[in-house]
Amino acid sequence: MLPKALSCTLKNNVTMLKQSMDHSTDFALRCWGNEEGNPVLAVSFIEGLVDQQILTALLEDLTAGIRNGSVSEQNVETWLMDHIPIGSLTCIENEKDLIHSVLNGQVALLVEGSSKAFAASISGGPKRAVEEPSSQTVIRGPKEGFTEDISTNIALLRRKIKSTELHIDSRNIGTYTQTKVAVAYIRGIADPEVVMEISRRLDSIDTDSILESGYIEEFIQDGVWTPFPTMYNTERPDAVAGSLLEGLVAILVDGTPFVLTAPVTFFRFMASSEDYYQRYDLASFLRIIRMASFCLALLLPSFYIATTTFHQEMLPTTMLITLAAQRENTPLPALLEAMVMELTFEVIREAGTRMPRAIGPAISIVGALVLGQAAVQAGLVSAAMVIVVSFTAISNFVLPAINMSGSVRLLRFVLMLLAGSFGLYGVLAGLVPILVRLVSLNSFGVPYMLPIAPFNKSNLKDLFVRVPWWKMKNRPVMLGDSNLKRQSSEQESFAEQAGEHEKDPMA
Template sequence: MSKFLKIFVRKLKEKLQHDAQANTQQAEALSGNLGQDINNIIALTGNSSDITNRIFQGANGLPMAIVYVNGLTDTVVINDNIMKPIMSDAEVNTAGQRKSSDYFTDIKDKILTVSATSTVSKMDELISALFNGDTVIIAEGWEQGISASSAKWMQRGVEEPSSQSVIRGPKDGFTEDISTNVALLRRRIKSPNLWKIDRKIGLVTQTDVSVMYLKGTANDLVVNEVLQRLDRIEIDGILESGYLEEFIQDQTFTPFPTIINTERPDSVAGSILDGQVAVLVDGTPFVLVLPITFFKFFVASEDYYQRFDISTFLRILRFFAFTVSMLLPSLYIAITTFHQEMIPTTLLVSLAAQREGIPFPAFFEALMMEITFEILREAGVRMPRAIGSAISIVGALVLGQAAVEAGLVSAAMVIVVAFTAISNFVVPAFNISIAARLLRFILMVLAAALGLFGIMSGLFFLLIHMLSLRSFGIPYLTPLAPFVPNNLKDTVVRVPWWMMVTRPRLFAKNNYVRQNVNRRPNPSDKDKMK
């Protein structure tokens, strides 16, 4: 045992020494020796074949080199805007006519014809610039390098969001490129108050993360809290916004999400105008919006693009569907098992006839059907899109019909489970519908054990838990608890736009008013024009 322990300790020491040596090598400054600097770059990148360097002569025969990553850069920019200007200058000028520092400044500020240049003085800065798609210029005797913008890589174009269907409204969606996503928001909010704060998170991936908010409208305390939570993250890589969501959310052990994500730029722009904060992550089309309340998960972007009465009806329908998806199976189990007196006599006789010969109790029957449907739904998602939906639909029909004919489940149970599953798809936000799916099984267990008393006890504790939740300091059940009458105009119901004079008070701390007062359409104005 001690032998294995000694080997483990020795391997651990070797690894720590190797990591310390690599970190020291990355943090050291450029030496000014062209050959040594190129060798350090090759060593740090593991002699990777896509790291390309070319040595050439500048003015007065000064040894120079460009380094770039093949596949992340635009070779046309490198040839026409970097190499060609430097070599053309070398043909007509000599370094002896100016100091080396002047030559460095001239190349950086006068000779290069790229959109942006910067100075790198340390090896880690140089490596970071390379993997951002920039071309780095180094030379003999220079203890600094020039980073010239030349990034270009294949990316998906702006398309309609795949996870959120659009009925009425803009059909563009976020992409995996963070600069494109920022431009989509800038296009909608043309204001200098739309501020953007950048961070790089991930020791290995160095993922670009941007926090965007409306200065003067958003709560500065919330913005600072978001930035502090992002700065506390220490992880090797961030590949999707879901990584950040788990790091910065207020509470982990809860089925309810306290941060919402969306692919729709119009939805994010509307949230920013309300005083909320958006967190964009490079490499994913899903943008985080915070802080958030429970009622925001039932709001769709189309609610603001059509009449208020239609939007109000659809919102009430969503809340009803969410309640059905969470409670219907447990209510069926409780009533058929413990409270048959609540069922009308005709319906009770029909249910008793259906359940005659069923070998399982109602709880096991519902549990079996719910698990079967969850498996079918997951299979439909993971299978190829062309056959996934067909397999899930056909599988549900065939299994349901076969289970009823085999006498394993009753026809009423199939109807309950099917209506529950359909109701679950009505909610616009996918992550809140998952919460209903998880809570459904807990309430089913309570209904099988204690009947309606168990369901009410579970809902009571669930309400207490929701009252304790916060999203960056904002109570989760606002504006009902605490009760904020001013914010009720855009929760379960949506009043006409001319009545929504102010923004939500808990999101916007400085600029409450969004429009002029008393702008109600007045038919008398039309009469006056005659």
């Protein structure tokens, strides 16, 4: 059904606006009439969503123009173009767009005798300033992060990528919230099929509200029944800009600082933005540390439970005697002991997150230390179990992606149950379906375990280790193979020549 066109009579349009807003107290509407008292112009807006200074100046100029006759029905559009910043004035021809522009923080101006309205973008109101990201901190790198305002977030991307090929495609999703969702990609680098598929999935969303990018992620992601995330979320503009330059597509949602990027692979969650700002040798070392921490966070409690319960012969004699002495007075079996400790740590972690910032970290750290020490002294758990659970938690914090660390936390409990029931055979029985799921999973057509399965040699330069920048001449291969060239082929020879000069300073 086509939206209803605006009326040529100003009184009808004003009545329609009042009925649509149901006389809401934050809806403002002002009318100006001619000498006969008939309405000529009307301005409508939502208080708190517009810049009050610009609005006051606009209304003062408009009132003065009506009084001195410089503003009339015939020249109102020209007058607005002269008094409102260039590019912020749009023409509206139907009732739906008029209401939407007002609810979006624009100032709508209606004229008697015209079936068109004009919307001025002078949005304002309270906004959070650009601050350092709280969830993905770095030592070296940009300190700015996305905010809840989508216009600010798009501007942050534009500052990073100053190219006409950076394309932004916007739409509104949500029957009631009408949340603005923008798809950003670089034409010529991003795969057109991926862009079309993401746009198709976004257009197919039919829901009442979109309040955060997590709504979008659950609606359009691949692999619904999997603990592993198939979309990457970040609040760092530099991370999104780097992803766009590698052919990924970004999804920005108004009202949240977290931006989604897709398609992604498993190894993307092991990388940090800081890997590309410091030396390649240190970045490679830290990346290997993260890979090892992922394995420890997933498997360490399970292996401890399996070896102490079923496979004591695998332990050295001295270690076995020490563990046996610690567990001599422990009333719980290893599985229940580990479960109680893990659940206790999860409770403390959640409490530290929900508590006020002033006392949250202190309560979580002191609570963990006091409870752990008291449990060991009371003989409820062994000291070795406290060490295992603590090191597992620390390893979990090493992962740079929060959603991947959450997946590890869930899978760890499953593997612990299997280890306590069947030993190492149970751990292996749990790992096999996890690996099978990882290999079979896709993210918008891209294999999740690329470049290991399927194997791609060219992508290994930025996988477990990161080679120097002058070695990464091409972008990672995702779907298509168009425009893979990242830098000049002579860049490597320049770097090698610089290395020769370093060996012989007199050369």
